[in-house]
Amino acid sequence: MSFLYLDSSVMVKRYVEEPGSDWVQSLITDPQNVAILSEIAIVEVSAALSMSVRTGRLRKALGRAAYEAFHADIAVGIYQLLAVARPTIDLAAGLAQTHPLKGYDAVHLATGLEAARSLADQEITLVFVSGDVQMLRAAEAEGLTTDDPFLHADMDVEREAGKRN
DSSP states (O other), X not given: OEEEEEOHHHHHHHHSOOTTHHHHHHHHHOTTXXXXXXXXXXXXXXXXXXXXXXXXXXXXXXXXXXXHHHHHHHHTTOSEEEOOOHHHHHHHHHHHHHSOOOHXXXXXXXXXXXXXXXXXXXXXXXXXXXXXXXXXXXXXHTTOEEEOGGGGTHHHHHHHHHHHO
């Protein structure tokens, strides 16, 4: 069983077709994986989908469907959601001082670190998954194992090639 912390950049790939989306789909739908999110992902993913509609990158109906699918998945418990409490905020503030991270990125990293520490007590390794290079560098500097959906974008190419044949 694999335990994966997924930041918001990864979660958007689950609901909107982007490079690395096929790989993200395979991670989340694999019953051997546990997908862990910070509760702040609810706000960030919703905002990212809305922004995609406002900028014309996504049609309104597709944005609405993606938003509803995301919230439906949360409601049925596909993701293990971690609350953000004051100790997480304090850790995030320190991480923002150490690494070039935006506020919510620091909260994601702090949440991932806390999850990793909790799982380490059970001798389980958490993989921190992000499509953001700064986040990945900071996570690695903090000792986390990382993965990047952009490194797996070839799955999307293979799928498209299969459609044309």
